[in-house]
Amino acid sequence: MTRERSRLLRAAAVGAVLATAGAGGELGAQRGGYTPAHYYRLVGVGDVAVAPNGAYVAFTVTTVVELENRRHREVWLQPLAGGRPSGDPFRVTAVNQESSGPRWSPDGSLLAFSSSRGDDPNPIWFIRMDRPAGEAFHIEGVDAPPVWSPDGSQIAFVKAPEDDEEEDSGPAGRRGWIAPDAVSRTLDGERFDGRVITSIRYKRDGRLSFQPHYMTQTKRQIMVVDAAGGTPRQITRLSFNAGGPVWSEDGRLIFFTGDEREDDELDSENTGDIWAVDPRGGAVRRLTSNPGSESAPTVSPDGGSLAFLSTPARGEQTDLLVAELGPDGHFRGQPRNLTSAWDLRPGAPHWAPDGSFVLFSAGIDGDSHLFRAADGQPVEQVTRGERRLSSFSFSEDGDVMAFTATDAVTPAELYLGSPDGSTEQKVTGFNDDWLSQVTLMPAEELVWSSNDGTEVQGWLVKPVGFTEGGSYPMILKIHGGPHSAYGNTFFPTFHVLSAAGFFVFYTNPRGSSGYGHDFQYATRGAWGIVDREDYLSGVDAALEG
Structure with missing residues (x-):
């Protein structure tokens, strides 16, 4: 130098x-x-979710509460007519509660969101959209973000089962403070306020406190409950965390992701896989194999194919693959690589309504845009401009696309556009007033x-x-x-x-x-x-x- x-x-x-x-x-x-x-005047927009019938766009608005030195989140709705804004957006959740993560039932009659309220142990709330909304309510047995079956009759979600063991004593709970595999033992675990650490994962970025030992943490499992409510059924009993449940088109299978070696601290390989299970229960089947990690599965509209992301090994190229599905969910033949000749990293896939291509977002030269890939065709960039687009969401028929857009002098706002990228319209202007003054x-x-x-x-x-x-x-x-x-x-x-x-x-x-x-x-x-x-x-x- x-x-x-x-x-x-x-x-x-x-x-x-x-x-x-x-x-x-x-x-x-x-x-x-x-x-x-x-x-303190900066407003953020995210968590975009278009109703399947294209009648609304739900999204999360984040503001800053200066006097309390914290951020505040609310769920808003933008009514649509013919794929265009119809009236002004409005808040749909309580102004004095934190709310986020909107998601729709398949017929658009229910809007679910997450909101921890007071002493209520259930953070998942629902609002009726097919009649005067009234108060937000719970569906019995659904206490994690819901994933409806295609016919709307069942709801899957991921949650760690309730543990019968009582929490360790102490003001903040000391479960996991003493490693289960510790060689040294304290005389009285209830009085000992120190820690015995045997895991190299005892700290996490951005957190001051120590992590509890992984062997003391209950693994998240796939739960299923009737859409009308009831007692959820635990359909997996895995030694690792299940995540990202996705229903098959006929509702006979649930695909999900998980890494059976997640607790192997010496595992330097990518070992995440895609699994399948019958929602009525039964054996869990692994659909992909190691080495390599697979993630973000999504089923084609006709139910015959599964698109997903695959990284063969640590540091290797991530690609978008499509596998043909057999009647029982197994892969027929080798998955096809839709991005083998493309050198960027694809995001989570989304099928076109007719199944002819797959959409995804990706970073490119300091920007983020929407792309599409199809068998035997080069990857095509759909949106353009010196900006970053994210949180893409689509109506069921593919006619309505919503997303957020930001650039170097404009915070993220909500946009509507055509899925082919030919037209778009700015919908919100939460930051316009103060931007005009600086x-x-x-x-x-x-x-x-x-x-x-x-x-x-x-x-x-x-x-x-x-x-x-x-x-x-x-x-x-x-x-x-x-x-x-x-x-x-x-x-x-x-x-x-x-x-x-x-x-x-x-x-x-x-x-x-x-x-x-x-x-x-x-x-x-x-x-x-x-x-x-x-x-x-x-x-x-x-x-x-």
Whole structure:
């Protein structure tokens, strides 16, 4: 590293501290830029769910409660007519309760959502949509996010069965504090307030407290209950967690995911699989094999195929596969790879109504968009633009598509569009008022070649009030991961720094996602080496520009 570069990076680090300390001061206010106070006016939109009949779009709205230093979530509805907004969106859950995760029954008559309310142990609520809504209510036996069978007669969900053993004593419960396989033993487990740790997974990112030993945790199982309510039936008894239940089209099977080696702390392979079970009970069958991990199964409209994601081994390309299903749910022949000639990572699949192609989202060059894949055809990008689209949802007939969109100067809002990407319409404008009152500098794309010729992408945000010929400090932002990516999305912190008088330079060096498999894994065995050169050559490119 040259002395000049070293000084520049040290100055950037110091500048970040100064910007954090002074961004809310007079400089930001005088220039009309984004200040920390604007954080409290920022509204988020997500959890988009289109009703199967296309009559509504449900979504979660997140606001900030400044006085309580917390976020608040509500479920809203946008009525639709002919695939277009009909009237204004409105809140459908209580303003004084936290609510999120809307999902619809197959006929659109019920809207379910999650909301922990007071001492009520059941966080799952339902609202009737085929008559005057009235109060939210419970369905007996459903106390986890519901997954309806195609005919709407049954509900599956995933939950850890109730444990007959009493919780360990102590103010916060001490279950799992003493490892079951511990060699040392305390004389009185109820009085011992320390821990005996034998697992290498005793901590989790972002959490201060220790994790309980995995052997003390009850595994989540597949439950099924009549849609009218009743006592749920536990249909799996697995030694590992079940997840992501999906019904077969005829309702005779439930597909789900699970990793039988999830508690093997020395397992370095991808070993997640897709399984199947009869909702009436019976033997659980594994449909995929190891090594490799399979996830996100979804059944075709005719019930004859299963689309899913597959990663053969750690660090290898993830692809979208389609398997033909036999009458009992087994795979007929080898699954077909729809993305073998495509170098990006597909998201969870969604079938077109006629089963002719599969839709999914993926990151690409700092953006996120919708793509489609079909047998014998190249992957096609459906949506475009320097922005990130997410939370795609579709009506049953495929005529209505809803999603959220954000770019470098616009927080996420709800959009409606045609599934072929030809038209779209912005539906909400929760942030429009305060956005009209601030100056946000656009993110200018910068592409350069690193020392070995590798092309790298980044963005530069100028200071608010920038004047040509002036002298300004610059901050280099580095994302974590490394397999993540900056891009065309709204970063409040970057605009705070811009309002405080800084250039903000953020990049996607090698190791970032959205640029192909080889680029994403170029730092394997060289993390902090090859990507360092991308950062430094990027700083040079920014200074020269």
